Amino acid sequence: MTDVIVVGAGPAGSAAALMAARDGLDVVLLERGPFPGSKNAYGGVVYGRVLDEVLPGWWEEAPVQRWVTRRSTMLLTETQALTVDFRSTDWGQAPYNGCTTFRADFDSWLAGKAVDAGAQLVTSTVATGLIVEAGRVVGVRTDRPDGDLRAPLVIAADGVNSFLAKEAGLLPRTQAKHLTLGVKEVLSLPREVIDERFGVRGDEGVDVELLGCTRGIPGGGFLYTNRDSLSVGVVVSLEHLTAAKVRAEDLVADLKAHPAVAPWVEGAELKEYTAHLIPEGGYDHLAELSTPGMLVTGDAAGLCLAAGIWLEGVNFAIGSGLAAGRHARSVIDSGDAKPYRKALEGSFVLQDHKRLRGAPDLVLSERVQQRYPGLVADLVQGLFTVTNPAAKPGALRLLRRAAKKNGVKLRHLLADGLAGGRVFR
Numbered sequence: 347m348t349d350v351i352v353v354g355a356g357p358a359g360s361a362a363a364l365m366a367a368r369d370g371l372d373v374v375l376l377e378r379g380p381f382p383g384s385k386n387a388y389g390g391v392v393y394g395r396v397l398d399e400v401l402p403g404w405w406e407e408a409p410v411q412r413w414v415t416r417r418s419t420m421l422l423t424e425t426q427a428l429t430v431d432f433r434s435t436d437w438g439q440a441p442y443n444g445c446t447t448f449r450a451d452f453d454s455w456l457a458g459k460a461v462d463a464g465a466q467l468v469t470s471t472v473a474t475g476l477i478v479e480a481g482r483v484v485g486v487r488t489d490r491p492d493g494d495l496r497a498p499l500v501i502a503a504d505g506v507n508s509f510l511a512k513e514a515g516l517l518p519r520t521q522a523k524h525l526t527l528g529v530k531e532v533l534s535l536p537r538e539v540i541d542e543r544f545g546v547r548g549d550e551g552v553d554v555e556l557l558g559c560t561r562g563i564p565g566g567g568f569l570y571t572n573r574d575s576l577s578v579g580v581v582v583s584l585e586h587l588t589a590a591k592v593r594a595e596d597l598v599a600d601l602k603a604h605p606a607v608a609p610w611v612e613g614a615e616l617k618e619y620t621a622h623l624i625p626e627g628g629y630d631h632l633a634e635l636s637t638p639g640m641l642v643t644g645d646a647a648g649l650c651l652a653a654g655i656w657l658e659g660v661n662f663a664i665g666s667g668l669a670a671g672r673h674a675r676s677v678i679d680s681g682d683a684k685p686y687r688k689a690l691e692g693s694f695v696l697q698d699h700k701r702l703r704g705a706p707d708l709v710l711s712e713r714v715q716q717r718y719p720g721l722v723a724d725l726v727q728g729l730f731t732v733t734n735p736a737a738k739p740g741a742l743r744l745l746r747r748a749a750k751k752n753g754v755k756l757r758h759l760l761a762d763g764l765a766g767g768r769v770f771r
């Protein structure tokens with residue numbers, strides 16, 4: 347008899363299946379794609395430290411493209427670019443910090459760990475609905491001829507806009523407003539060209555996050571190095587994108603044509619194009635994490651952390667999946683899902699979300715998105731422009747000038763600075 351049905355073999359589902367199977371439960375892991383990761387799109391960086399305890403030495407065998415040893419944050423205007431560029435050799439050594447990896451590889455690898463632990467992976471199978479009896483989830487309907495599958499616990503790991511969480515009435519109505527659309531191109535380039543253009547060697551890789559490149563539509567851009575390709579894309583508010591009547595692929599084309607980005611992607615060949623939604627509402631717009639007979643994990647619960655300089659979904663999905671799997675037996679035995687919620691509250695998963703709950707509103711605000719990149723770039727341009735024969739103008743004067751040019755009142759700048767200090771404290 348099946349004890350746990352996990353729906354979705356993304357990072358959340360495979361992590362849940364791994365832990366539940368290790369606990370001796372009979373686990374079925376359902377995946378609609380022909381193999382795990384086949385349908386999954388994302389930017390490109392996985393922060394794997396969440397796996398340290400459960401898969402010690404995971405870095406020896408995970409399907410890594412490159413280890414991120416250089417992280418740049420760029421503020422762009424049409425003609426300017428200001429970059430904060432950080433490098434660390436620590437990040438190029440075990441236990442590492444983040445890696446670029448393809449989801450088809452990474453998700454298959456993690457699902458394989460669940461299978462090794464005893465979970466049964468069933469691919470090309472869609473969970474089409476919940477089976478509910480006396481107010482309790484007791485299984486799922488599938489698109490297979492033999493149809494229904496029953497178990498005392500279902501773990502929903504079916505990703506953003508979760509069909510199962512929706513059916514159970516667990517997704518907040520406001521969720522759609524807080525969805526962003528991510529679009530990504532994979533561009534192939536020879537490995538040595540990437541090494542040379544980005545100043546890296548061997549397995550070292552680069553993560554570039556960009557702000558001010560989305561025609562004023564709240565969001566940002568990214569560029570990651572893989573072994574012999576680049577992942578380049580944007581993530582933008584779905585609501586604002588629709589209102590602006592702009593096509594997301596045009597934003598990626600803008601990004602690639604920016605004078606600061608074009609030399610990196612020159613001559614690269616388009617290999618793949620993908621688009622996917624991201625739940626960016628943060629702590630105040632999470633789904634309910636359970637209903638009798640069901641736990642919700644990962645993006646299905648809105649647990650992706652999208653807070654300005656951080657876009658971390660995979661590690662949050664794994665963190666919540668591990669907790670769901672670990673507590674599966676006790677939830678089955680007691681019928682009480684509180685230990686799952688408590689485990690998330692005691693881990694980075696809800697602690698980071700709670701601490702950064704104000705970040706989405708601040709980071710996606712009009713001033714941060716449309717005015718501050720120009721203000722900062724103008725300020726820096728003023729500082730570094732030699733104005734001889736006139737003397738240097740002084741930083742405060744330059745700040746006032748940049749603020750005026752970009753339509754920012756200094757009291758708003760101060761207020762946002764203080765708000766930022768509170769949000770990111």
Ligand SMILES: Cc1cc2nc3c(=O)[nH]c(=O)nc-3n(C[C@H](O)[C@H](O)[C@H](O)COP(=O)(O)OP(=O)(O)OC[C@H]3O[C@@H](n4cnc5c(N)ncnc54)[C@H](O)[C@@H]3O)c2cc1C
Binds near residue numbers: 357387527530623
């Ligand atoms: C453009 C973009 C860039 C991103 N960049 C990053 C990044 O660089 N780093 C990072 O950490 N995160 C990033 N994210 C976020 C990250 O991709 C997600 O947070 C993460 O994938 C969530 O994992 P999950 O397991 O909850 O859901 P998913 O990865 O979406 O997995 C859900 C799984 O469920 C399956 N499924 C869905 N419905 C059913 C069904 N009815 N029956 C059976 N199977 C089903 C799907 O096929 C899929 O395999 C990005 C997202 C996007 C869109």
